[in-house]
Amino acid sequence: MTTTTDVPSVDFDPLDQDLRFADYPVYDRIRDAGGVCWSPARGGFWAVADFALVKQIASDHQQWLSGDGVRIPPNGTPPTFALEYDRPTHTAHRQILTEAVGPRITPSYEGLVRDHARRLLPAGREAASFDLGEPYAFRLSLDVVFALIGAPDDLKHEVEVLAESLFLFRRPMPDGSDPAVRLQEILDALVADREARPRDDWLSTVVGYGHRAEAPLSQQEIHGAIVALLVGGHHSTARATGCLLAHVAAQPQLQQHLREEPGRIADAVEEAVRMWTPLRWFARTAAADARLGGVTVRRGERVLLLYAGANRDPARYEAPDVFRLDRPRSRDHLAFGWGIHRCVGMPLAQLEVRVAVEEVFARSTWVELDGDITWTSSTEPRHIPVLLR
Numbered sequence: 001m002t003t004t005t006d007v008p009s010v011d012f013d014p015l016d017q018d019l020r021f022a023d024y025p026v027y028d029r030i031r032d033a034g035g036v037c038w039s040p041a042r043g044g045f046w047a048v049a050d051f052a053l054v055k056q057i058a059s060d061h062q063q064w065l066s067g068d069g070v071r072i073p074p075n076g077t078p079p080t081f082a083l084e085y086d087r088p089t090h091t092a093h094r095q096i097l098t099e100a101v102g103p104r105i106t107p108s109y110e111g112l113v114r115d116h117a118r119r120l121l122p123a124g125r126e127a128a129s130f131d132l133g134e135p136y137a138f139r140l141s142l143d144v145v146f147a148l149i150g151a152p153d154d155l156k157h158e159v160e161v162l163a164e165s166l167f168l169f170r171r172p173m174p175d176g177s178d179p180a181v182r183l184q185e186i187l188d189a190l191v192a193d194r195e196a197r198p199r200d201d202w203l204s205t206v207v208g209y210g211h212r213a214e215a216p217l218s219q220q221e222i223h224g225a226i227v228a229l230l231v232g233g234h235h236s237t238a239r240a241t242g243c244l245l246a247h248v249a250a251q252p253q254l255q256q257h258l259r260e261e262p263g264r265i266a267d268a269v270e271e272a273v274r275m276w277t278p279l280r281w282f283a284r285t286a287a288a289d290a291r292l293g294g295v296t297v298r299r300g301e302r303v304l305l306l307y308a309g310a311n312r313d314p315a316r317y318e319a320p321d322v323f324r325l326d327r328p329r330s331r332d333h334l335a336f337g338w339g340i341h342r343c344v345g346m347p348l349a350q351l352e353v354r355v356a357v358e359e360v361f362a363r364s365t366w367v368e369l370d371g372d373i374t375w376t377s378s379t380e381p382r383h384i385p386v387l388l389r
């Protein structure tokens with residue numbers, strides 16, 4: 001077992017709430033020490049912040065496994081569909097999710113996303129005070145994911161609270177109850193509804209896979225597929241949308257540029273997800289002893305892929321802390337991961353964030369900050385008070 005005495009080490013606890021706004025200096029220290037450091041926190045793991053090394057690990061799914069969990073510490077829930085599986089099961093899971101949010105189907109969602117965005121923005125054409133944070137960025141990604149799953153709107157608030165307790169904050173409900181129990185009931189009811197009355201939607205197809213002759217999906221897998229979209233698609237996309245809108249509202253030159261050249265909004269989306277990397281890290285487990293940078297990682301040890309650190313690596317990005325629309329190879333960042341687990345919802349996320357900005361521009365001639373932006377973490381703007389002119 002690795003100890004802190006014989007290798008570069010860092011005192012880094014990825015769940016430390018005080019680091020939520022201040023993790024970048026830690027990533028700088030890891031890179032200065034060669035890109036890989038041992039951290040004794042949470043049972044011990046290798047923290048990797050060098051762009052090339054993180055990409056190398058994410059690309060090699062045979063050496064660096066996801067099946068032993070990608071969270072540190074494990075959160076005690078059953079493995080997340082696709083995300084926490086290795087091949088061959090991962091391939092089957094991935095195909096099911098690709099049917100819902102892959103590159104072929106996603107362009108057809110543009111109208112739906114636009115409708116939801118317009119519904120959330122203040123009606124009319126006159127100037128209006130509005131909050132682009134929770135009431136817009138956060139609602140939009142939840143509304144879209146609910147529409148794609150085909151879940152009834154009246155469950156939205158409850159499911160949101162349950163999923164946050166279970167997967168984001170990892171704590172019981174305020175009344176002490178176990179969120180997993182109630183979520184299970186809701187998912188059972190959704191599946192039973194499609195069993196009884198199949199519709200022309202993704203959920204009915206997935207429920208139908210439960211009856212396939214070959215490799216039928218278990219009830220747990222069907223639930224897992226639904227939860228993967230719900231959990232994968234909500235906060236991640238909301239953060240990206242919020243970060244970009246906050247930046248646009250605070251940077252008049254950028255706003256002017258994007259209004260004059262709306263074709264560049266897609267580039268702004270990529271630069272925003274690189275800069276603010278909404279999901280900071282995911283873990284892997286070594287399948288065999290391996291050299292990584294200057295260290296030896298033993299079989300069974302965990303490595304933490306610091307996507308947020310890799311995306312600010314000065315060896316990969318000139319002036320990494322500056323928002324720039326003209327970066328060469330701007331889509332090669334690691335905010336969506338890399339390799340076989342690269343975000344399956346990437347096309348949807350890109351579409352959603354772009355449309356969210358386009359619709360704000362369509363509703364206004366100018367967006368002016370109208371108070372302080374408040375953040376729940378360095379990547380999660382909660383309130384973005386603006387005047388839509």
Ligand code: HEM
Nearest residue numbers: 082083228232233236237240282335336337341343345349
């Ligand atoms: C800006 C928004 C998003 C970001 C930054 C993001 C980021 C990521 C990252 C970094 C991974 C790789 C995890 C790993 O390396 O272990 C991932 C995987 C995944 N994401 Fe996203 N994601 C976003 C939006 C979405 C959306 C909209 C959905 C679905 C509605 C989604 C569903 C998933 C799923 C299911 C996986 C697991 C894929 C697999 O293991 O094959 N994500 N995401």
